[in-house]
Amino acid sequence: MPDPTSFTFKISPAQAEKLRGILEEKSFTFREVPYTLYGAQKQKLTINAYTSGKLLVQGKGAKEFVEFTIEPEIVGEAKVGYDEVLNPEMFQPHLGIDESGKGDFFGPLVIAGVYVDGDLPRQLLDLGVKDSKQITSDKKAIDLADAIKELITLDRFNVIVISPEKYNDLYVKFRNLNSLLAWGHATVIENLLTRWPTCPRALSDKFAHESLIQRALKERGKQILLQQRTKAESDIAVAAASILARAAFLQRLKYLGDRVGFTLPKGASAQVKAVAKEIVSKSGPDALKSVCKFHFKTYLEVVGGNS
Numbered sequence: 001m002p003d004p005t006s007f008t009f010k011i012s013p014a015q016a017e018k019l020r021g022i023l024e025e026k027s028f029t030f031r032e033v034p035y036t037l038y039g040a041q042k043q044k045l046t047i048n049a050y051t052s053g054k055l056l057v058q059g060k061g062a063k064e065f066v067e068f069t070i071e072p073e074i075v076g077e078a079k080v081g082y083d084e085v086l087n088p089e090m091f092q093p094h095l096g097i098d099e100s101g102k103g104d105f106f107g108p109l110v111i112a113g114v115y116v117d118g119d120l121p122r123q124l125l126d127l128g129v130k131d132s133k134q135i136t137s138d139k140k141a142i143d144l145a146d147a148i149k150e151l152i153t154l155d156r157f158n159v160i161v162i163s164p165e166k167y168n169d170l171y172v173k174f175r176n177l178n179s180l181l182a183w184g185h186a187t188v189i190e191n192l193l194t195r196w197p198t199c200p201r202a203l204s205d206k207f208a209h210e211s212l213i214q215r216a217l218k219e220r221g222k223q224i225l226l227q228q229r230t231k232a233e234s235d236i237a238v239a240a241a242s243i244l245a246r247a248a249f250l251q252r253l254k255y256l257g258d259r260v261g262f263t264l265p266k267g268a269s270a271q272v273k274a275v276a277k278e279i280v281s282k283s284g285p286d287a288l289k290s291v292c293k294f295h296f297k298t299y300l301e302v303v304g305g306n307s
Contacts, residue, residue, distance in 0.1 A: 108253075145243050260290070280303060
């Protein structure tokens with residue numbers, strides 16, 4: 001597996017200035033980059049110090065530069081290569097669960113889970129797996145999801161795609177998004193436990209009390225330790241699940257858009273509302289209902305009393 005080639009840090013103006021001096025000593029070439037204090041490059045390694053305080057190190061040799069320069073001389077903290085020491089739980093057998101689409105008016109709700117043990121956490125890190133929210137390119141998310149599936153065996157992940165129509169039916173049944181999410185998380189956990197019954201622990205991002213998922217679990221899942229925490233995507237299994245969920249969401253969103261003849265935007269913006277109005281104008285409220293989550297206020301704003 002190749003080393004990761006992109007790293008980000010939060011640094012102070014004083015640290016940025018200290019780094020500038022080091023880069024000058026190392027004969028980096030400086031250049032103007034938008035929104036940065038400076039950009040620097042040497043061969044295929046680039047360093048950008050942004051005015052926001054973000055430091056981006058990327059390119060060939062990035063890992064070595066971080067380990068031998070950024071960590072010891074700038075941030076004073078060693079993390080790269082010490083994941084097992086700093087976060088040992090991440091390298092123990094467990095399930096990671098995450099979802100995509102819950103904040104999107106158009107498209108499905110997707111919930112994915114990944115089981116890791118042995119060398120798999122390190123292999124996923126080396127593959128460049130990280131929280132899907134940090135991946136700005138849809139194509140990159142889909143490509144990385146494909147790479148994850150190639151790396152891990154089919155029985156180690158589970159992805160459930162809840163179409164808008166099914167989602168709307170379930171929302172009427174549960175009458176609460178958190179209850180619907182808990183049901184989806186529990187379903188993924190149960191599906192993976194049929195394959196990995198000795199898995200001791202499941203981790204997800206915190207969206208409600210653990211008891212909500214616990215109540216949704218069946219007999220097999222009653223024995224597993226459920227954990228929820230904010231920013232759970234820092235865990236490699238949750239991060240892998242987040243990428244699989246996002247890729248499945250993007251692919252189904254495109255499929256649904258092709259079906260109604262529109263490019264369906266993500267989120268719940270003014271652009272989303274405008275496209276929804278076009279769909280209703282062209283094909284009627286039922287067409288919109290087949291590609292959206294109707295409990296969003298956008299639906300009533302667009303359809304009004306015509307549903």
